[in-house]
Amino acid sequence: MKEVMQQQQFRSIRTRRGLRGARTSALELEQFKQCLLGEHRSAHDLHVYSWLNRAADEAASIAWATPYPLLVLPVLLEEKLNDARRKAELQRTIYERSQPIVALAA
16 A cells, blocks of 8 residues: 555656656757757758758657657658758759749740
8 A cells, every 4th residue: 555655656746747847858859959950951951941940840749759859859850851851852843844834824
């Protein structure tokens, strides 16, 4: 009986710490995401800026669902940013190839 009460107290303390820690971790995760994202932005990435932001938000969301989001985020962000760059490049290529067709229609 005493052991059960100790477990309940431990869970209560852990939950209170977890809530306080969750707020801190969410802020830390956002700051870490912005720091990592800043390293990947450059002058030639202006046309893919929105793609990179969406990829970073998605990576942070997925990382948040793991037990160690700050450890998972860098690798996941790298994968998501590479994918976003590929998609942005594909969209740019499609846009450039379609310009002659658009000009004929005008």
